[in-house]
Amino acid sequence: MDLSKTAYVVLGMLRLGKRTGYEIKSFMDRSTRFFWVASYGQIYPELKRLEELGLVEGEAESQGGRQRRAYMLTAAGEAELRSWIASGGPLHFELRHEGVLRLFFADAATPAEQVGLLRTIRAEHTRVRAELAAIEPAAEAACDEDGNRFPLITLEFGIAYAEFITDWCERMERGIDV
Amino acid sequence: MDLSKTAYVVLGMLRLGKRTGYEIKSFMDRSTRFFWVASYGQIYPELKRLEELGLVEGEAESQGGRQRRAYMLTAAGEAELRSWIASGGPLHFELRHEGVLRLFFADAATPAEQVGLLRTIRAEHTRVRAELAAIEPAAEAACDEDGNRFPLITLEFGIAYAEFITDWCERMERGIDV
DNA sequence: GCTCACATGTAATCCGTTACATGATTCT
């Protein structure tokens, strides 16, 4: 089956538990956001499509007037998810980093501006690091509870990644005489 | 002036020398590709727009039957580029990493599949590292020639980045008992 | 009463890629 990446993310999210479209989005904002994002405009239509394909199953859970439709993975959905994870196929990788792009052209700037740019980049990743560290306790708790280790592992990857960049910036800053 | 990121890349590329649209694209493929990419479909229309704005100046250089239009930066273009580099504004940062995304869900896979996935990710970044290392001599030569240090610095950043990820994968691989 | 979080969805729009169309020159 040829599904979009978004489809697989949705399947993966549902494997971690029954969820509504809203919950998928907010959970992604607190977990995969660092290396993968999705918007409502992708998630809701995708859930419909996956239900038509029989990979997920939705159920109305409206209590009172508030509408709510929670989805869960079917056996076919779980199989599809697993085959995607284990398929050795090419891995889409894409980085867009405006800070490094500006740095690429930074010979046009003064040393003071160069250091300023490096500090701005560093501040950005310091902020990201703090955001990831803030969700770490919740990720640890979830790991203990349901036994899924990889969400925590990838979170730690994100933290190490942010530190790698901040360290690199710091070294560069020290190397420039203002 | 409110220009797209693509516009600034084009300005930056022209600051490094008079170039055609084709040359901008192929140069980007050998320099910024790791953290910023652009296609002909963006570059050619952008060159026209920038010329209308007076930020670049094109000149027909067709020798014989082959058409060729090379552009160079105007003083206004150089000023615009510099103000972008030094403006402390928010830096667009976006990562899409399908390997890490799959890893996030890898609790659904067997240990052997988990190690296989990590090896695939590592192989991908090892390849990127080799590609970047291959263009390093040319970048060093260019640095010696025109004195622009940052293209080489950002290239070295790319190499360190690739090594960071391959090292991380290796550590993870060792931590899984197959 | 107000604000914030929960909840669903679509339409307009933007951004960017891919494919196509065309042709000259250079290298093997």
Added chain:
DNA sequence: AGAATCATGTAACGGATTACATGTGAGC
């Protein structure tokens, strides 16, 4: 002679974001 590279451009398409529209429930 044929392949690869140089060179320009557009049209169709796809993917994703943003804004909009709508309403409930909980806490202050």
